[in-house]
Amino acid sequence: MIKVAIAGFRGKMGSSATNMVLEDARFQLVALLSYKKDITNLNQLSQYQGENVPVFSSKEELVETVKPDIWIDFTSPDIIFDTLSFLIEHDIHPVVGTTGLSKEELSDLQKRASDKQLGGLIAPNFSVGAILMMRFAKEAANYFPDVEIIELHHDQKLDAPSGTALRTAEEIATVRESKKQGHPDEVELLPGARGADVDGIKIHSVRLPGLIAHQQVQFGAKGEGLILRHDSYDRSSFMAGVALGCVKVMNEQELIYGLEYLL
Template sequence: MKRILIRGITGSMGVETASMIISHSDYKLVAGLAEENLNVDLSRLTGLSKATDVSIFADLKEAVLSTKPDIMIDFTVPDGLLPALKQALDLGLDLIIGTTGLQEDEIQELKAYTEDKSATTMLIPNFSLGAVLMMEFASKASKYFPRAEIIEGHHENKADAPSGTSIATAEKLEKTEPFLKEEEIKYTIEGVRGGEKNNVRIHSLRLPGLMARQEVIFGGQGQTFTLTHNTISRSSYMPGVRLALDRIEDKSGFIYGLDKLLD
C-alpha cells in the first residue's frame, strides 16, 4: 500500500486530494504539510472521519521520519518550491507535483536532481484528463493552422500567470508562425497582446467566479478553429491524480505531463 504525504494539505487541492486518498483502499494518507493552520480539523474539511488519523506537520523532515511516506504530492505555490522538492528527494521520496510556476531552468535542475537520486518525479501541469486531451488535439491542429493564440482563465487566487497548462500547450504546438505585423501596430496599452511562448500569444484572466478554463484559437485562411476546456469542479482533477499514483511504481526518472501516462 502506497504511503502518501501531501504538501499543502490545507489548500483547496490538498483537501480534495486528501479526501480521494482516504477513500481509496490502495493508498494510505499518513501525513500532511502545512506552514499554517497546523491545528486544522482535516475531518471537518474533508467530511471524512478517517481524516483524524492524518498527522499535520510544519517540517518535512520531521514528517518523513515520523510517518515514513513513500510519495509526496505537492499542491502549494511556486515560492520555495524547488528547495522543498529537492529536500524531499534527499529524504528518499518519489514526487507527484501539481504546483505550477517553476521556470525552465528550475525544471531542468529538478530533472537532473531526480535522475541523480534514482527517483521518480512526475511534474503535471494539469491533472484534468479533458485538459490533457485538449492539448493533444491542439498539437494535431497546429500542423494545419499557421497561427494560434491562447486565452486561459483562473480564479483570482492563483499564484502564477500564465498557467502551466497554457505554457505546456504552447510548447506542444508545431509549425506556429509569429505575428508578422507586430511592428505595424500602435499599442496604446502596454502588454495588451499578452505574453509569448513558442510564437503563441497567451492571455491570462484572473477573475472571481472562474475555476479554470482555456481556449486555444487557431487562425488560417478564411477560417478559425477553437478548442475549449472548462473545469467546473476540482473533483475533475482526481482521476488524473489517481492515474499518477497508480503508475508511479512503473516509471522512473523525470516525467513531465499527464499525457506521458496515457495509453
C-alpha cells in the same frame, strides 16, 4: 496500497487532493504536513471527524515517523526546492503542483532524481482533459493548418487570453508553417473583431458570468471542420491528473516536468 503524504493540504488544491486520496482505494493517506501547528490529527477538523491521520509540522519528523511512498505537494514556491531536495534524498516520489523553480534548480533536481532512479512529477497543469485537447490540437494542425481558438471564462478573470489558450497556440505553431488566419485583404471594421494574434493563430476571449473555464480549438478546411473542446467545471477535475501522476511515478526513474509526458 500506495502510501501518500500531502503537504499544503489546507489550500484549495491540497484539500481537493486530500479528499481524492481518502476516497481512492488505491491510496492510503498516511500523513499530512501543516506548518500551522494547530492540530496533530486530521480528525480534529470537523469535516474529517472519522479520519485518523497524523498531522506533522516538520517534514523530517513526518518522514521519520511514517515513510510515505508518494508526497503530494501544493505548498508555496519559496520552499519547494528544499522540499524536493529532501524528498529525493529520502527516496520519496514527489507529485508536485507548486511551481516557481528556476531552470537551474529544476535541472539540478532532475539530475539528482535520475542518479537515484527516482520517479517524480512536477506539473503546472493537472487537467488531463486540457492536456489531451492541446495534444490533439497539435496533431490535428499537421493536417489542418487553419485554426482559431475561442476560450470562454467567468467574468472575474482578469487576463485575456488565458494561459492555456496561449500555450495551445504556441504548441500548434511548432507544427504548422506560420500563416495569418483569414483572407489577406480582410478589414477589421471595428478593432479587435478578429481577435488576438499568436503567430497568425487567432485567439478570442469570451468573459461572461456563469461560465467557468472552457476552450474550443476550431479547425477548418475545404468542406469540413474539426472542433476540440474542453470544459472545466470545477477543481475536482484536476484530481484525476494528480491520481494518475501518483500511480505512474511509482514506475518511473526520473523527475518529469509536465503531466503530458505521463499520458
